Amino acid sequence: MTSPEPAGTAAADPRTGAWLHGVVRDVEPGTLATTASLEGDPVRAVRAAGLTAVVSTVPLSAYGEEALRRNLEDLAWLERAARAHHAVVDALSRAGAVVPARLATVHHGDEGVARVLVERHDELAATLDRLDGREEWGVKGYAVPGAVPRAAAPAGGGGAGAAYLRRRRAQLTAREEGQRIAAEAAAAVHEALAGYAVAARRHAPQDRRLSGAATAMVVNGAYLVDRPRLKGFSALVDALADRHPEIRLELTGPWPPYSFVAEPTTEAAHAVREPA
Template sequence: MSATAEPRTTGGDPGTGAWLHGVVREVTPAALAVTAGLDGVPVRVVRAAGLAAVVSGVSLSGYGEEAMRRNLEDLAWLERTARVHHAVVDGLSRAGAVVPARLATVHRDDDHLARVLVERCAELTATLDRLDGREEWGVKGYLVPGATPRAEAAPSGGGGAGAAYLRRRRAQLTARDEGQRVAAEAAAAVHDALTGYAVAARRHAPQDRRLSGAATAMVLNGAYLLDSTGVDGFAALLRTLGDRHPEIRLEPTGPWPAYSFVAEEPTTEPAHPVREPAADAARGPAWR
């Protein structure tokens, strides 16, 4: 099937690339109008092989390889840009299945992107079929201090104040280690139960407290692909699991576009490869 691309709004400027937000089967003007793309410019569509790639036109002077390397080290730029990228993908997901692109997937021009859509038509179509009528939900689990069995108090003994301090300190460390062990086991049990309910599941690495903003350590960072008709049952199961495992606090998030359930490789090859800024940014928004 031959590739076709819609006329550019940029006048064919050779210094303009296409930042890919996501791929859908079709997109309406109303869906495109939900949010602006990068730098406040309206998003546009590149069509090929029966697929529609939604992109932002970007200047390669600001989004080329060297510029991107600098930008991805700027946390303020990264967060601002990722929020816009997610807003576009989220708007598309509300109208139907979407294959989200990884952050910073930039093509040198529309023709290159159209060729890739043709080359990966079977893969992208199969992914859209798998995601149709489904949505991603996240569950984060946080350690609840004091909700786990406490270690028995160390027996009193001689040795003076120094020895008593060491006994107390040993007891505190034992209790902390036991609490972390029990919380880890609870997180694994919760994930197994949710996985059994979901269509598919992924367990991501826990976020650092500086990223999660939580007062206690994260022990579960799970993503679950659900049939849209099964969300209420999932919520009921999560409440049951929360009552069963008070040693962790469970926090659901969603629904999200299915960031966690697309191929590990980018859905289209970047024309300007860049180092992924972080695992969460590579699969979706880190501020869930």
């Protein structure tokens, strides 16, 4: 007996696949109609087990396993695909909770997408519940050379001799001391923000060539924040920036919750999923 076709599927075409963008509870027709897929036409929905996967229909000539391996080596192609994928996930996140899929997760048919929704229903549903009403915000911190922590500011005691010794010691150990001070401030900032947020992740600092900053990044945190508490979170970032002049803080977002989900596939990225 043939399995029923997943709700929302396009007619089966062996030449096309389904690029998975993310999983939501449901999606409005208007969101689908106004959100461009990787190929420029509207994205579409595959529904199963009370969940909805949003996908792009893609030609396997360009998105099949061998083609993906080749294209993922092309930085220009990869950037275009990543931007288009993010645009879809971002549109979904603005409409409600979404579990973003890993980049380049492609299934041969909608049956494979539906199977993910069925097999991982409980996990995906629980994640959507946890993300509901919350947003991911990023905080990046950059070292400020020569800045002195407010708590460590010179008190002016000890006379001219003591002041000279302090200045001389600072000159001799400026680089090492600056790194230590920035690292301690970064840890304190992350701890304070994590205590306010629902969940937090501290990612590895970005290289200067990627961040574009003139000084080293020492904080690269992601924070899941309840929407009603966003104003307080922003105020906390400002307060921490004032408390720690040795690092420059930058608040970014909101972002889809990339840092707080497990992708809706347990298989390796970039592989085309074969139908059962």
